[in-house]
Amino acid sequence: MVFKTYVGRPEADLLRQIAMTRLGSGLYLAKRFAEASSVYGAELSTLQRLGASEYEMLIAKGNLALTYEQLGQDESALSLEQEVFFGFRKLLGEEHPETLQVANNYATTLLNLQRYGETKSLMRKTVPVAHRVLGADNRLTLTLRSNYAMALYKAAGATLDDLREAETTFEETERIARRVMGGAHPLTLTFERDLRDARAVLRAREAPSPGAA
Numbered sequence: 231m232v233f234k235t236y237v238g239r240p241e242a243d244l245l246r247q248i249a250m251t252r253l254g255s256g257l258y259l260a261k262r263f264a265e266a267s268s269v270y271g272a273e274l275s276t277l278q279r280l281g282a283s284e285y286e287m288l289i290a291k292g293n294l295a296l297t298y299e300q301l302g303q304d305e306s307a308l309s310l311e312q313e314v315f316f317g318f319r320k321l322l323g324e325e326h327p328e329t330l331q332v333a334n335n336y337a338t339t340l341l342n343l344q345r346y347g348e349t350k351s352l353m354r355k356t357v358p359v360a361h362r363v364l365g366a367d368n369r370l371t372l373t374l375r376s377n378y379a380m381a382l383y384k385a386a387g388a389t390l391d392d393l394r395e396a397e398t399t400f401e402e403t404e405r406i407a408r409r410v411m412g413g414a415h416p417l418t419l420t421f422e423r424d425l426r427d428a429r430a431v432l433r434a435r436e437a438p439s440p441g442a443a
Contacts, residue, residue, distance in 0.1 A: 247276070254293060258300075267297035288317045292332055295339075304342045311336040325363045330356065330370055337377040346385040353378035367410045369417060375403045376421055383428045393432040400425035 250273050257266035274290040282290075292314045298307035315336045318329040333356045340349040357378055360371040376399075382388060383396035404421040411418055 247273075250276070251293075258293075258297060261300075263297050263300040267294065267301060270294040270297055284317065284321060288314050288321070291317075292335065296335065299335075299339055299342070304339050308336075308339045308343060311339055324356075324359055327364065327370075330360050330364065330374070334370060334374055334377065337374070337381075341377060341380055341384075344384070346381040349377060349381035350385070353381060367406055369411075372403050372407055372417070372421070375399055376424060379403070379428065380424065383431050388431075390432075390435060393428070393435060396428045397425070397432055400428050 250269065254266050254269040254273060257263075257269060270290065270293045274287070274294055277286055277290050291310045295307045295310035295314065298304070298310070311332065315329070315332045318326065318332050322329050333352065337349050337352055337356075340346075340352070353374060357371070357374050360368065360374050364371050379396040379399035382392045382399070385392065388396075400421060404418065404425050407415065407418040407421050413419075
């Protein structure tokens with residue numbers, strides 16, 4: 231393993247740091263999330279001791295947050311993702327692709343925690359930026375739009391207008407995904423499923439109450 235080659239080097243050694251990052255990434259891709267979390271946590275501690283740049287710190291925190299999310303530790307993930315999002319926005323600007331990506335990570339955790347109002351607010355600001363910078367056909371733009379629609383229809387206080395907007399948004403998102411990626415792509419299938427779910431909620435709300443005149 232590459233990390234074993236460099237583990238004996240000083241913490242500040244660049245090759246040691248690169249090897250540690252690759253080890254964490256490999257464990258994450260292998261779905262060994264608990265081990266990846268330990269590696270990313272150790273990496274973050276090392277960077278803090280070394281006084282690393284703000285960018286490096288944000289990357290490390292973002293990686294650690296992703297492992298927390300996979301481990302079901304959404305509150306811990308959210309705390310880091312919020313910090314990472316606002317950090318990237320300040321450092322790189324709201325239009326930078328990395329800022330948009332971490333906004334998506336942040337929104338995903340908010341959805342997991344059923345904090346739909348916050349998700350909706352975040353996506354209303356982020357989706358137009360992604361549309362302008364990345365384009366309507368971009369996968370990240372489509373995912374951000376899906377997050378927005380999800381927050382609309384899942385909220386306990388969703389109005390009929392919210393539900394109809396969610397349906398329309400999912401329809402457009404699924405149509406673009408089908409054209410760009412094909413009907414068998416996992417993302418297209420996810421949007422298709424979400425559209426069915428949103429429609430079911432809307433139709434249930436539109437149905438007349440039993441006994442209604």
